[in-house]
Amino acid sequence: MSEIENLEIELMEKALKLAALRKAQTPVAIGDYEFETLAGKARLSGLFASREQLLVIHNMGQGCRYCTLWADGLNGILPHLEDAMSVVLASKDPPETQRRLAQDRGWRFRMASHGGGAYMDEQCKMAGYENCPGAAVYELHDGRIMRRGRTAFGPGDLYSPMWHLLALGGVGQDEWTPQFHYWRRPQKMDDGGDNLKD
Secondary structure: OOHHHHHHHHHHHHHHHHHHHHHHOOOEEEOOOEEEEOOEEEEHHHHHOOOOEEEEEEOOOOOOHHHHHHHHHHHHOHHHHHHHOEEEEEEOOOHHHHHHHHHHHOOOOEEEEOOOOHHHHHHOOEOOEOOOOEEEEEEEEOOEEEEEEEEEOOOOOOOOOHHHHHHHOOOOHHHOOOOOOOOOOOOOOOOOOOOOOO
């Protein structure tokens, strides 16, 4: 086997070890944070929606192209995730801004705004970031909310295949940046191009 094939096997084995360590870790009790949704105020406990586990995707908000890339990818597997647990995408943006972005992207997530408050301060601070993109899974135990695990998102992580597929083509993380939209004006518009917004 080549060095690349050996390293791929090693990475898969390490991912399995990481999953086992996460499963064995002791959950941490946290507070019942308040969020804003389009329907009004909501508590973290209410976001479980009658499920035992809740995945909260930490999104930095409408101004982050990288967070948009991760959410675009996770949106594709949302039905599979929701079969296992409740899922909410949370950011500091107000609910109306979240909904506009979700509609523009075709996201089907339930959305909740932490408004940059206590939830962000206590659950999203990681790796030197005040508002770190990532995810956390919470569980309900005897009326208490427990954080089962959390992680940060970033180029090359386990949560977006984009970087690994680019690497197959020799494209480095510093050579490509996600964009909100990729449409480019053709040299010739067959419809004449009137009223075209770039």
